[in-house]
Amino acid sequence: xxxxxxxxxxxxxxxxxxxxxxxxxxxxxxxxxxxxxxxxxxxxxxxxxxxxxxxxxxxxxxxxxxxxxxxxxxxxxxxxxxxxxxxxxxxxxxxxxxxxxxxxxxxxxxxxxxxxxxxxxxxxxxxxxxxxxxxxxxxxxxxxxxxx
Amino acid sequence: xxxxxxxxxxxxxxxxxxxxxxxxxxxxxxxxxxxxxxxxxxxxxxxxxxxxxxxxxxxxxxxxxxxxxxxxxxxxxxxxxxxxxxxxxxxxxxxxxxxxxxxxxxxxxxxxxxxxxxxxxxxxxxxxxxx
Numbered sequence: 001x002x003x004x005x006x007x008x009x010x011x012x013x014x015x016x017x018x019x020x021x022x023x024x025x026x027x028x029x030x031x032x033x034x035x036x037x038x039x040x041x042x043x044x045x046x047x048x049x050x051x052x053x054x055x056x057x058x059x060x061x062x063x064x065x066x067x068x069x070x071x072x073x074x075x076x077x078x079x080x081x082x083x084x085x086x087x088x089x090x091x092x093x094x095x096x097x098x099x100x101x102x103x104x105x106x107x108x109x110x111x112x113x114x115x116x117x118x119x120x121x122x123x124x125x126x127x128x129x130x131x132x133x134x135x136x137x138x139x140x141x142x143x144x145x146x147x148x
Numbered sequence: 149x150x151x152x153x154x155x156x157x158x159x160x161x162x163x164x165x166x167x168x169x170x171x172x173x174x175x176x177x178x179x180x181x182x183x184x185x186x187x188x189x190x191x192x193x194x195x196x197x198x199x200x201x202x203x204x205x206x207x208x209x210x211x212x213x214x215x216x217x218x219x220x221x222x223x224x225x226x227x228x229x230x231x232x233x234x235x236x237x238x239x240x241x242x243x244x245x246x247x248x249x250x251x252x253x254x255x256x257x258x259x260x261x262x263x264x265x266x267x268x269x270x271x272x273x274x275x276x277x278x279x
Binding site for chain 2: 022024028032035036038039040042
């Protein structure tokens with residue numbers, strides 16, 4: 001199936017109507033896909049529920065997929081960071097700077113979490129504003145997933 | 149959601165609807181904290197912000213208490229040669245955690261529906277402070 005939208009990109013604004021799960025407004029549902037991740041990754045659950053239950057509402061689906069990709073990316077990046085930290089720690093310990101290694105690991109972890117949270121909040125704000133906001137890289141992927 | 153959604157007004161947070169601001173307060177506790185500081189007019193938002201913060205605070209206290217209790221109990225059981233049973237005790241911890249999350253979600257849903265939903269004990273305290 002080709003893209004359901006005319007040339008020139010996605011329509012502006014969130015579609016009207018309610019989500020079939022809990023009857024939220026579309027933009028509120030899309031926002032919650034991102035924000036609920038602050039509460040022990042409930043956004044994952046919500047996004048999956050939306051993916052299963054929403055038939056028509058592409059806006060909610062798009063943001064559900066994008067938030068899922070964002071979390072997936074975060075997990076992948078987290079694993080890479082852990083490995084990197086282990087290597088760095090070993091290397092620094094060899095030159096007797098293990099205290100510095102601990103600090104560096106902690107700082108990198110904090111920075112990483114902060115960036116992830118900024119993306120979550122950014123996505124949430126844009127979704128609430130009814131925008132088809134594409135995050136770098138994963139936005140395009142999510143767009144293709146929803147519109148194929 | 150129920151049809152009788154009462155008007156919850158606007159929140160001081162960027163003009164969000166009152167019920168939405170209350171919902172967000174449960175999901176992201178920082179939002180509740182900001183609501184508590186900034187909200188002057190909207191009693192509905194204020195009440196839910198306080199209730200959310202109290203729930204989080206109570207959960208932290210309970211979790212720390214449980215952790216101490218379970219550790220002590222575990223040590224006693226280990227001394228009695230029942231170390232395996234101690235692991236089972238941590239199931240209790242899980243149950244409490246699930247209950248905490250469930251309470252958060254339930255009150256968030258109620259808040260979005262525009263209901264002045266009061267949790268036991270905490271709800272009454274929150275109401276007193278909100279007024």
